[in-house]
Amino acid sequence: MPSDATPNPLSFLPLHPLEFRILMILMAGPSHGYAVVQEIEARERGVGKIYPANLYRRIRDLLARGLLEDADTPRSGEGDPRRRYFRITELGKAVVSFETRRLQDLLDEARARGLMTAKG
């Protein structure tokens, strides 16, 4: 029986795509919500816009599940003390790596079945 103190990372899979994107971006370091959104939208065309309520509902859930935690404002010049910063937890990092593996396996299978001919 898994104890509450150390949840099994596998129990969080599969991640919602937006949650996965948030976690991936925070792997690079603490950041605030708007910066995360900007990075997602800049990287991925066709995602559509991510509006605040949607974003912070995901962030709140990630916080509640212990994959994210609040962070201090970075000391570098770009930090804005008025914003709330978030940081990925060790558990969050483990979940990201498992989710990546899961998606990789899925892609491998698609390739093995010959579903990926034309290069994007």
Add this chain to the structure above:
Amino acid sequence: MSNGPERWYRRLLGLLPQSLRRGFEDEMVHDFLRRLEAAESFPGKMSVWAGGFSDLVVQAVRERVGLWRVGRSRAGAPERAGFLGFFGRDLRYGARTLRRTPAFTLLAVLTLALGIGGATVCFSLVKGVLLRPLPFPADQELVVLRQLNPEGREESLSFPNFDDLRTESGTFSDIAALRFAATASILGGTEPVRGTVEPVSREFFSVLGVMPFLGRPILPEENRPGGDAVAVVSYEFWTRSLDSDDLLSELRITIDGTSFQVVGVMPPGFRVLEEADVLLPLEQNAFMVRSSSNYRGIGRLAEGATLTQAQAELNGIASRILAAYPEEAMLSGVSLRTLREVTFGSLTRPLLLLLGASGLLLLLACSNVASTLLARSIRREREMAIRTALGGGRRRLIQLVLGESLVLAFLSGMVGMGLTLATLKVLGSAGEGVIPRMGSVMVDGQVLGFSLGLTLLTALLFGVLPAIRLSEPAAGLRSGSGGSTRKTGRLGWNILVGGQVGLAVSLVVASGLLLRSMEQILTAETNFRSEGVLTIGLDFSTHESATLWDRRATFSELKEELGSLPGVADVGFVSYLPQSRTMMTGTVYRPPLPADGMPEHYVGNVGWRVVDEDYFRAMGIPLLKGRFFSAEDVPTASPVIILNEHLERALFPGADGVGSRVGFVPFWRDAELEVVGVVGSARDWRVPEGEQLEGYVFLGQKADYARVMTAVIHTDGDPADLFLPARERLRAVVPTVPGTLRTLDSILADSFRDRTFTLGVLGAFAVLSLLLSAVGIYGVVSYTVSSQAREIGILLALGAERGNVRAGMFFRSIRGVLVGIVLGVGMAVLFGGVLESLLYEVEPRDPMTFTVAPMALLVAASVAILVPVVRHTRIDPVQAMKVE
């Protein structure tokens, strides 16, 4: 301190449950405001507001549903009690009430569903078509360039002009040129097909920032005279005609007799300005004549450059070009419009108009249901009085009635969503080719949120008035009070009826105006016959005819064969039909041509067509002066030309042009042509945008341009009957020439398709609004009359004439309608200007429309009033007095 948008957004955040707002509210406000700042244009800001609002609605619902689920397992969750626990009872009550009156419920749901569905469809169209960026990176930097000729008219660029603009401009990072897509016969797949071919210059791919998704683009070294014959095909052409063959190295296509190596396939849906099946290297044979404008430019603004700066710079370059080549440049300036504007410009207005019309329709539906609810409410006055007597506060009563409205609204919302999906599916096929990117219109989270928000708003709109009315400390339990009509109630109904009629009048007037312009377009003098004409598109590029003489012989043989078919009166040939989109233009002038500078009389942008001696007869184009071409106009005789009416008037104002000599560059550089005749102006595809200047030259003298010709066959019978025999003759004479057979009728119908589409949608709106307002009036009058049953009974018992009673009631009810008609006409007059650009030869205040539409409403309203009036006064007076 908070500004306007912040205050509003904070207020909207109230939609979210506390559990989500707590700790994030400031972040959400900050993010939203930043996004709002980033949107520069007004539509952009509106899009952010729409997105932000539907985001809140969708997330709020998800939260509630989530809490509700959680609430089931964990009893006593505070949120649940706050929202569903308290309200749930009212919702259940509402559902029960509605179940008891299925006919009313059905009618109300249908009415509202039509309103919600209509508005949602229009919103998803606007969002999918107008608010989505074009599929090019940084699409707002892309600008379409055209040149302004010395008269200030917009026309295509000539290649030398394009080249100079491109080299000298610093505000553009680069500019590409495109030819108009032309039809050609393409061999390569299983059978020869007609496809569109669009030559593009070497900058094309880099300017747009889109690369083939398979293979490579056309390389700069291929895009010059003598380069390899390579082609890039569209994804759609590749799947449709080339079987999605991804072994590109072995894929070749033959276009008009030349073989091309396919080197790339563009991504699905790639489209610039118009559909093209094949992109070819333009610069292998660019038309290097400065006075011949056949290209469009697409530029990408350099970083930091604005459209205004670019405009100023290009105008400067243009005047330098004009100074250097005064006689050929034909360039007084450059017109710049963003690619977005060019792509959607003609659609923005109709779509926004549709959105507005659908909003009006929704309002109409709401007021309709509100009036029916009001009428019903009288029967429940006693129930409400009892509830009040038992201690139900006013607030509770309002909530109770609103519960019913909410249930009604949600049912309607669901049906409306179904209607939306069905409509979008139908529009998807009917609107294809009319609305660019129709395929990308779909129902997503934002549209759902919009629809949900709309539903809530609807419930408030039609629910609040009846709710307040019902909860009024009313006549209470006094029995028999139900019959008296209170002054306030009467005024409320009059406002509702007047409002409904007003909305309906303005919708019907708007549709009527568009209907009238459609009629004008369809009945305008075309100067050619469309009935009884069969056309055969012929492509001689693959046909081996050694000399022009041979080709001429082929034409006469074809003419003889086709002319001997039963019922055929005339057979003619033309390079492009009046409705054809493929057209070449040149400049016609009156000699002499001075050594430096422009001739004194000249007209630019003249379309030209090559025709044979029988074309005008076959098409029924009238000869106004002079003569048609004849067999005497042999190649060795002096070349001849026939002008259309508009061209003659432009070139020889107030004088007779027949017998004069003119020059026509660049098509006829070596000689002057003699004007032998003037014909009526056959309307072409650009109409109604403007008059068309055209010159016709003789096939017998210009057979070298007769690569693609269309045979026009005029028959006494049904042209469709000729399909099979004509194809047989064709095969016998020229077996290798692909022929496309169509009746002229169907070609014309195609060219009007976008107009008929808009018209169909608006017509549907008009009929719906007429119907809805009639139903609404019926409901209200029906109630008013039935509530006066006792008074009627007394009047009749006292010996009043039945007819007089009826007339009195009728006139009392029609007053609201008349006020509404006046209001509606006023609105239509005020907003008629919005429609102006969509109208053709119809004034925005067209007296006929402004008479017929209100009359139609008046008739519909009269019927809606008379039916209940007559029904309720037919009763026996004694019976009527017993009614309570």
